[in-house]
Amino acid sequence: MNAASWSDLVFAHARAGWLTLAALTGGLAAWLAMLSRLRRPAARACGPAAPPVRPAAEAPQAPLAAGLAETLNYEVDAVDALTEVEVFVEFGQLENAAQALRAYVEQYASHSRKHLQRLAELYLQLGQIHDYADTLASLHDQALLDRAQLEEAVLQGLRQDFNNLDLRLLAEQRLGLGMLELANLLGDAIETIVLPPAADAPPESASAPAPTLASRGAPLTLAALVEGSRPLDALSRIEREVVSSLLPSERQARILLSCRDFRHALPVLEGILQLRPGSLSHRLDALYVHYQQRDLDGYCRTLWHFHVALGPYGARLKEQLVHAGLVMGSHPVLKQLAGRPDRPELERIGRQAGYAPPAAVRAAKTRLRLVEPTATAATDDQPDPLREAERYLEYGQTDQACKTLELAILASPEDATLYPLLLELYEKQDDLPRFTWLLRRMEEDGRQPPGEITLTLSAFVQSMQGRRHRGLAA
Numbered sequence: 001m002n003a004a005s006w007s008d009l010v011f012a013h014a015r016a017g018w019l020t021l022a023a024l025t026g027g028l029a030a031w032l033a034m035l036s037r038l039r040r041p042a043a044r045a046c047g048p049a050a051p052p053v054r055p056a057a058e059a060p061q062a063p064l065a066a067g068l069a070e071t072l073n074y075e076v077d078a079v080d081a082l083t084e085v086e087v088f089v090e091f092g093q094l095e096n097a098a099q100a101l102r103a104y105v106e107q108y109a110s111h112s113r114k115h116l117q118r119l120a121e122l123y124l125q126l127g128q129i130h131d132y133a134d135t136l137a138s139l140h141d142q143a144l145l146d147r148a149q150l151e152e153a154v155l156q157g158l159r160q161d162f163n164n165l166d167l168r169l170l171a172e173q174r175l176g177l178g179m180l181e182l183a184n185l186l187g188d189a190i191e192t193i194v195l196p197p198a199a200d201a202p203p204e205s206a207s208a209p210a211p212t213l214a215s216r217g218a219p220l221t222l223a224a225l226v227e228g229s230r231p232l233d234a235l236s237r238i239e240r241e242v243v244s245s246l247l248p249s250e251r252q253a254r255i256l257l258s259c260r261d262f263r264h265a266l267p268v269l270e271g272i273l274q275l276r277p278g279s280l281s282h283r284l285d286a287l288y289v290h291y292q293q294r295d296l297d298g299y300c301r302t303l304w305h306f307h308v309a310l311g312p313y314g315a316r317l318k319e320q321l322v323h324a325g326l327v328m329g330s331h332p333v334l335k336q337l338a339g340r341p342d343r344p345e346l347e348r349i350g351r352q353a354g355y356a357p358p359a360a361v362r363a364a365k366t367r368l369r370l371v372e373p374t375a376t377a378a379t380d381d382q383p384d385p386l387r388e389a390e391r392y393l394e395y396g397q398t399d400q401a402c403k404t405l406e407l408a409i410l411a412s413p414e415d416a417t418l419y420p421l422l423l424e425l426y427e428k429q430d431d432l433p434r435f436t437w438l439l440r441r442m443e444e445d446g447r448q449p450p451g452e453i454t455l456t457l458s459a460f461v462q463s464m465q466g467r468r469h470r471g472l473a474a
Contacts, residue, residue, distance in 0.1 A: 081108075098122040098131075113144040120153065129157050133166035140174055143320060151175055155185055162186070234261045253285065262289045278309050291324060299325050300333040304355050307337060308346055312465075315340065385418060398425060406438055413447040423460045432464040 081104035088097035101119050109115045116139050123132035136153050139145045145153070154175065157167045162182075171177040177185070235243065235256070243252055249272050256265035269286045273279060283306045290299035303321055310318070318337070325334045336349050350356030385408035392401040405422040408415070426435050442448065449457060 094122055094126055098126060098128070110138075111142055111144075113139065116144065124156060124160070127160060129161045129164045130166050132157050133164065133170055137170060137174075143323075147175065151177075151185075155182075158182060158186065234259050235264075240264060253282070257285060257289075260292075262292050265289055266293075273305075277305070280306070280309060283309060287321060287324075291328065294328055296325065296328050296331055299328065300331050300337075300353070301355050303337065304333060304346070304350055304353070307341075308343075308350070311343075386421065389421060398429065401425060402429075402434070409438065410441060410445070410447075413442055414450050416450045416453045419449065419453050419456065423456065427460065427464065430464070430467070432461075435460070435464075 081100050085097045085101045085104070088094070088100060098119065101115065101122065105112065105115050105119055116135055120132055120135040120139070123129070123135060136145070136150065136157075140150050151171075154167055154171050154177075157164065158171075161167070168179075168182075171182060243255055247255070249268055253265055253268045253272065256262075256268060266286065266289050269282055269289065272282050273286065276282070283302060286302045287299060287306065290296075290302060303325060306321070307318060318340075322334055322338050325331065326338075333349060333353050336345075341349060347356060385404055389401040389404045392398070392404065402422065402425050405418055405425075409418050409422065412418075423435075426432070439449075
């Protein structure tokens with residue numbers, strides 16, 4: 001019988017059943033071990049004598065035996081880890097099954113939702129809640145679980161171990177659920193989870209007198225005011241009027257969102273964003289409201305503003321939000337945002353979709369500038385801002401030089417000769433916020449830097465941001 005016939009024999013039994021394959025593998029291993037033990041005494045009996053010369057007819061048996069051993073080793077190693085897991089589960093060895101499945105997942109299938117969920121189920125059956133929480137975190141990090149699925153899985157683990165720190169942190173950081181919210185979600189089961197069964201009280205000694213009502217006072221009787229748990233209903237008209245008249249806007253939005261009153265929460269959020277357009281948390285709340293209402297147009301508009309406010313950061317969060325929008329439906333803005341556009345491209349997308357007001361509208365809403373009288377009339381005797389700034393720099397007055405150039409730029413932003421020296425001073429002082437303030441003032445006045453200086457400004461911003469990132473990395 002050659003190596004091929006042995007391989008056919010083994011794989012034929014493998015098709016009949018995995019348990020039969022395991023039995024055959026064990027029998028072959030035992031036979032090889034017994035054969036090796038039988039050969040050892042013969043080798044020791046020969047001692048240091050020279051090995052006997054074999055006949056020429058027996059010479060081909062050595063490569064045949066070596067090939068047979070290699071074939072058997074290959075067949076034993078060919079049993080994959082998933083089959084091993086199934087065998088362990090079949091025999092009730094869940095701990096070994098979890099170890100084998102974890103090794104397989106870490107080596108071959110770290111992004112497989114099916115195998116990670118199977119591993120989490122095994123950990124939950126074994127009561128290994130720490131490993132269970134780690135597996136849930138891995139699933140959520142890879143966007144393989146949505147919020148509802150993660151919440152249900154966390155509650156299943158807390159039903160076994162409510163005081164598990166990993167699950168509590170997972171619920172608080174990923175779901176925003178504290179102890180009270182978790183207790184409300186678990187309902188009546190929280191008493192059997194948190195409170196262990198009362199142990200048998202030790203018999204009191206006969207000499208100890210029984211406490212009387214006079215000695216310990218009147219017994220305390222606890223009466224539950226509200227039993228059970230349910231989500232908050234929407235506020236009535238009178239309740240909304242009270243909330244809107246007595247509470248600030250942020251508290252109003254939080255209460256309306258907790259009541260899932262999205263129709264009245266959205267105007268409150270939009271009012272907050274008009275006052276604080278850079279608030280990312282309220283942008284996310286508005287995105288959540290649009291998603292719950294399945295308002296794809298409003299979701300795309302708010303997502304565009306979120307991209308503008310976030311700038312070049314948060315690429316992973318942007319991808320997840322774009323994916324959530326594509327779940328609702330297809331939209332041209334979503335397809336363009338999925339391509340990770342830069343700032344000029346974002347502005348073009350906003351103008352094309354009507355999200356960003358045109359330049360003429362922005363100029364019409366400019367604020368009136370305060371006109372201050374000067375000691376001398378505006379004549380040709382006014383000093384050159386560049387020369388005045390250089391004169392300040394000669395005496396080491398960098399701040400006065402910056403102020404002189406900033407006032408000159410605000411007065412005539414179209415003068416491109418004023419920018420290089422000011423940018424150089426900003427770079428030496430590492431003062432990017434002051435540059436941002438200058439651009440904001442120009443935007444409020446409806447003015448813009450000249451087109452020939454745009455590349456210089458962009459290179460300056462990239463240089464300052466790169467320096468800040470390198471400083472944080474160091």
